[in-house]
Amino acid sequence: MGKIRHKVFISYHHEDQEEVDQFIKTFDDERDVFIRRGLGLSMEDDIVKSDDTDYVMRRIRELYLKDSTVTIVLLGKCTWARKYVDWEIQSSLRQGETVTPNGLLGIKLPSYNNNGYPNRLNLNLLNEGESDCYARVKEYPSRKDSLSNWIDDAFDARTNRKSLINNPRDRFKNNRSC
Template sequence: MATVRRKCFISYHHADQDAVNQFVRDFDQAHNCFIARGLGEEMPGDVINSNNTDYVMAKIRERFLADSTVTIVLLGRCTWARRYVDWEIQSSLRRGQYSTPNGLLGIKLPSYSGSFPERFNQNLSSDFPRIDCYARHMSYPSSTSALVDAIEEAYQRRTTHQNLIVNPRARMSYNRQCQ
């Protein structure tokens, strides 16, 4: 049985552009693990020039999230500090009468600093003993099969774990300082 290639929205901090490009080339273009959607150099898409938060989020939903089913947050050193990452996660987790939220998967890039974006972190379990949660994260994939399995699990959790989504309405209004 052939593996289904899921359309994945890629959320990341532009400081990690080279690592993001490599990830997309390695796993989308070379190994066909998924279909990349988003605003990167290796992904088709137009830049959205506006300072209007609601307009930017509407355009991201319309152009990139509308036909994706999983959001992959590529976690680098300062990803946690980027407001657009917060906005993209918030939009990915939105539920509607006719829409299912995206699955949510974090992948640690080599520059990962140990901090998750707050909205992503809210969808992970910090309880002990561990209780279930909506999002998942992993180290940088060591194989295509590990990545395909993680994407598929995130895809399935869209319906099986939707009740565990934590998605407050307030968004980050500015980028945080990252050293």
């Protein structure tokens, strides 16, 4: 029996589409590391018309994250500046009596240029004086077993590190300039 393939939501900036497509082709289509969720859907057409951000957040979860268990943020040079990435991460981290958060994993795309991470991802990484954190950021994987182990760790964090989630209510209203 092989490893469990988790259902993964991919969050990214659309300017990185070519690298994102290559990541999915390599690790989902060819190497069967995960089962992707949410790609190929035009989110903006469906939900951007609302100024009610709570409604937008609920729709992101209902339509795009609903049966995923791990969110991978693919980090390019301007990913940190995108409001939908912030919203997708915030929605991924929501938790409650009937809502289990997604695991959270950042992966640096080849074009990543050390411009930083989305702030909400950053808030869930290890800070000075802390012994652990909810999320992890990794270099672009060269092996499928490495990526599979990282996804497993993010999945396990949903139960064994969920108390470390930092998910403030405020969110981006607009994209930032990169």
